[in-house]
Amino acid sequence: MSRPLTARQQTVYDFIVKTMAEFGYPPTRAEIARALGFRSPNAAEEHLRALDRKGVIRMIPGTSRGIRLPAGETESEVTAETRSEDADAGLPIVGNVAAGSPILAAEHIDRYCPMPADYFTPKADYLLRVRGLSMKDAGILDGDLLAVHRTQDVRDGQIVVARIEDDVTVKRFQRHGSHVTLVAENPDFAPIEIDLENEHLEIEGLGVGVIRGGGSGLQ
Amino acid sequence: MSRPLTARQQTVYDFIVKTMAEFGYPPTRAEIARALGFRSPNAAEEHLRALDRKGVIRMIPGTSRGIRLPAGETESEVTAETRSEDADAGLPIVGNVAAGSPILAAEHIDRYCPMPADYFTPKADYLLRVRGLSMKDAGILDGDLLAVHRTQDVRDGQIVVARIEDDVTVKRFQRHGSHVTLVAENPDFAPIEIDLENEHLEIEGLGVGVIRGGGSGLQ
DNA sequence: GCAATGACTGGATACAATCCCAGGCTGTAT
DNA sequence: ATACAGCCTGGGATTGTATCCAGTCATTGC
Numbered sequence: 001m002s003r004p005l006t007a008r009q010q011t012v013y014d015f016i017v018k019t020m021a022e023f024g025y026p027p028t029r030a031e032i033a034r035a036l037g038f039r040s041p042n043a044a045e046e047h048l049r050a051l052d053r054k055g056v057i058r059m060i061p062g063t064s065r066g067i068r069l070p071a072g073e074t075e076s077e078v079t080a081e082t083r084s085e086d087a088d089a090g091l092p093i094v095g096n097v098a099a100g101s102p103i104l105a106a107e108h109i110d111r112y113c114p115m116p117a118d119y120f121t122p123k124a125d126y127l128l129r130v131r132g133l134s135m136k137d138a139g140i141l142d143g144d145l146l147a148v149h150r151t152q153d154v155r156d157g158q159i160v161v162a163r164i165e166d167d168v169t170v171k172r173f174q175r176h177g178s179h180v181t182l183v184a185e186n187p188d189f190a191p192i193e194i195d196l197e198n199e200h201l202e203i204e205g206l207g208v209g210v211i212r213g214g215g216s217g218l219q
Numbered sequence: 220m221s222r223p224l225t226a227r228q229q230t231v232y233d234f235i236v237k238t239m240a241e242f243g244y245p246p247t248r249a250e251i252a253r254a255l256g257f258r259s260p261n262a263a264e265e266h267l268r269a270l271d272r273k274g275v276i277r278m279i280p281g282t283s284r285g286i287r288l289p290a291g292e293t294e295s296e297v298t299a300e301t302r303s304e305d306a307d308a309g310l311p312i313v314g315n316v317a318a319g320s321p322i323l324a325a326e327h328i329d330r331y332c333p334m335p336a337d338y339f340t341p342k343a344d345y346l347l348r349v350r351g352l353s354m355k356d357a358g359i360l361d362g363d364l365l366a367v368h369r370t371q372d373v374r375d376g377q378i379v380v381a382r383i384e385d386d387v388t389v390k391r392f393q394r395h396g397s398h399v400t401l402v403a404e405n406p407d408f409a410p411i412e413i414d415l416e417n418e419h420l421e422i423e424g425l426g427v428g429v430i431r432g433g434g435s436g437l438q
Numbered sequence: 439g440c441a442a443t444g445a446c447t448g449g450a451t452a453c454a455a456t457c458c459c460a461g462g463c464t465g466t467a468t
Numbered sequence: 469a470t471a472c473a474g475c476c477t478g479g480g481a482t483t484g485t486a487t488c489c490a491g492t493c494a495t496t497g498c
Contacts, residue, residue, distance in 0.1 A: 028283070066244070115338075139360040144358070211430050213428025218429070
């Protein structure tokens with residue numbers, strides 16, 4: 001999707017990550033400029049804009065130190081090429097699935113969870129970071145990792161990862177003939193009704209487990 | 220150590236932790252004031268000084284958002300590097316703790332979960348199989364594994380493993396002087412009130428994560 | 439009774455920080 | 469040749485933020 005970072009942009013990004021790991025808060029433009037030898041904070045500003053355009057950071061307008069790392073990872077010395085092929089890296093963690101792109105595309109994988117795939121049954125293929133509280137009564141909260149087994153073969157009552165018109169969602173599956181209902185486990189959310197003859201529904205996989213607390217602790 | 224936090228100071232501390240977990244950077248005085256309903260940022264400033272004196276935060280003078288959590292409660296301080304200390308066996312899974320026996324006694328350990336202890340922060344020492352639905356609104360269901368960090372040092376609002384008169388339970392912790400309330404996250408369960416001067420309460424550890432689905436799949 | 443402390447309001451000030459504008463210099467693609 | 473993007477200097481307006489000062493009110497220990 002977005003072009004890779006230039007060498008200079010990577011340097012700026014690395015400095016942001018290092019600062020957050022060391023101090024617990026992001027740097028200012030002036031601090032970036034000082035660290036990298038710029039004489040003007042505007043040089044840092046422009047780099048930040050570029051990093052924001054490319055999606056590796058997010059800028060919060062008007063806010064001091066308003067820099068966020070969407071992946072939430074502040075590991076040391078992360079170069080964007082740290083995504084080696086799985087082997088024993090564990091399960092890939094997938095977050096923020098953009099509309100229209102395959103769920104396991106490399107740019108969505110922000111880190112790995114060092115856990116064997118076959119701890120779950122059926123085995124997990126990846127972990128999906130869940131957003132929102134639509135499944136809270138099923139014990140799946142915002143930010144949780146849902147262990148997903150890739151399959152199209154799902155049954156009534158199971159928790160599935162579905163894609164409706166390029167939108168990825170986690171819901172409970174219910175089918176009557178050619179009509180599918182995706183039920184949220186939260187009274188605040190209405191069920192999603194899909195007529196398979198008119199609308200397109202793709203089943204990405206089956207929820208086989210939940211992991212909470214990797215890095216952030218419990219609330 | 221220093222004196223415990225007052226209720227108000229605890230509220231401010233909680234807000235700082237929550238903000239850092241959610242946004243990746245600490246709040247300003249004004250943001251604290253707005254969130255807690257102060258009309259003056261000075262109220263927040265004085266609370267921050269008190270928290271700094273008591274050692275639970277550290278203020279960096281002259282720096283916007285210059286608040287640090289020395290202990291490392293933020294997601295920023297994760298070094299998800301797999302320390303190969305006991306990464307072989309994984310975390311022991313503890314279930315059905317009998318009354319009167321230590322929680323990590325060998326006869327309770329029925330199996331191991333092949334997951335590195337330091338995937339969670341602070342690190343998990345064991346996994347406790349939770350029975351009942353008393354914490355269902357916190358997303359902890361019957362049969363879930365609660366990752367537990369062994370410590371006595373717990374704060375208001377945290378999910379703890381406690382032992383009252385030989386009974387092990389998972390609840391949210393709340394303290395007022397010598398009076399402790401263990402709050403269930405389920406309206407069907409009444410809070411447990413403990414007067415530390417008459418009853419015995421032992422904190423076994425702090426809940427740092429949840430794992431669901433090992434072996435059985437999701438319901 | 440009195441000092442000390444916690445928890446604020448309200449106002450003020452000086453610096454920190456974001457963000458805009460106007461350039462310049464280097465490549466690389468058209 | 470020309471256009472364009474990346475990378476940087478320098479300056480400046482505007483807002484964000486930390487920090488101080490002067491009080492009020494209530495509680496607690498002495």
